[in-house]
Amino acid sequence: MQQYQTQTRTLGRAVGVNKVLRNTYWLLGMTLAFSALVAFVAMSLNLPYPGPIITLVGFYGLLFLTAKTANSGAGILSVFALTGFMGYTLGPILSLYLHAGMGELVFMALGGTGLIFFALSAYVLVTGKDMSFLAGMIQAGFWVLLLMMIGSFFVHAPFFYLAMSGLFMLFSSAVILLQTSAIVHGGERNYIMATVTLFVSLYNIFVSLLNILGIMNDD
Numbered sequence: 380m381q382q383y384q385t386q387t388r389t390l391g392r393a394v395g396v397n398k399v400l401r402n403t404y405w406l407l408g409m410t411l412a413f414s415a416l417v418a419f420v421a422m423s424l425n426l427p428y429p430g431p432i433i434t435l436v437g438f439y440g441l442l443f444l445t446a447k448t449a450n451s452g453a454g455i456l457s458v459f460a461l462t463g464f465m466g467y468t469l470g471p472i473l474s475l476y477l478h479a480g481m482g483e484l485v486f487m488a489l490g491g492t493g494l495i496f497f498a499l500s501a502y503v504l505v506t507g508k509d510m511s512f513l514a515g516m517i518q519a520g521f522w523v524l525l526l527m528m529i530g531s532f533f534v535h536a537p538f539f540y541l542a543m544s545g546l547f548m549l550f551s552s553a554v555i556l557l558q559t560s561a562i563v564h565g566g567e568r569n570y571i572m573a574t575v576t577l578f579v580s581l582y583n584i585f586v587s588l589l590n591i592l593g594i595m596n597d598d
Contacts, residue, residue: 399562402570406458407577413459414466414578421470428471437464445575454571461575465582476589481596488588495584496577499552503559510560513553520550537594544587544594551580551587 429437441461448454476485503510527543558576561567 396563396565399568399570399573403562403573403577406455406570406574410458410462410574410578411581414462414469414582417463417466418470418473421467422474422477425474426467426470429468434468437468442575446572449569449571458571458574462578465578469582469586472586472589476593481593484589484592484596488585488592491588492581492585495548495552496555496581499555500559503556503563507563508560509564510556511564511566513557517550517553517557520546520553524550540590541594544590547583547587548591551583554580 428434438461441457441464445454445457445461448457473485476482502508524543524546527539527546531540531543555577558567558573558580562573567573
């Protein structure tokens with residue numbers, strides 16, 4: 380009887396994990412497509428970049444709204460509002476690269492982002508390794524990056540931006556590993572928040588790759 384109950388709990392846990400994974404990747408794909416559409420519209424209309432203050436207020440405000448509504452149907456709308464806003468902020472950035480004749484860098488960054496995501500996700504899904512040990516490093520990395528972002532208002536050296544972009548890539552890659560591991564091992568049951576975490580990580584990796592490729596480009 381005890382063995383039967385153990386097997387039942389194990390099966391139920393596996394079904395729950397698969398459901399969260401399926402819903403997370405489905406919603407992630409939808410939000411990526413929506414964000415790309417908004418970015419394309421922003422580029423087509425030549426909309427201006429909202430600026431760092433509006434970007435930060437809009438991002439954290441919508442992120443707070445998403446967290447508050449994550450356990451209800453309104454959470455889906457909040458996710459699309461957040462990712463759509465991030466797509467809008469990306470549009471003017473992409474326009475700068477395209478108008479400068481560096482469209483190939485955009486495609487390289489896009490391909491690199493996809494490759495990094497699939498490689499990291501596949502590693503956790505195939506090996507089933509628990510990546511919770513990364514939590515402490517991620518927390519420390521957050522504060523380091525926050526200080527560097529504040530410093531970027533005063534330091535305008537290319538090497539500084541190159542280092543910050545590289546750290547953003549490492550930080551976001553670690554977050555993808557940790558988030559995917561949390562889903563696999565049952566630590567994450569809310570696919571809306573899992574989607575947001577993965578989306579923001581992909582956004583940061585893409586923008587960081589664009590910065591690195593742009594700085595290293597001779598033109």
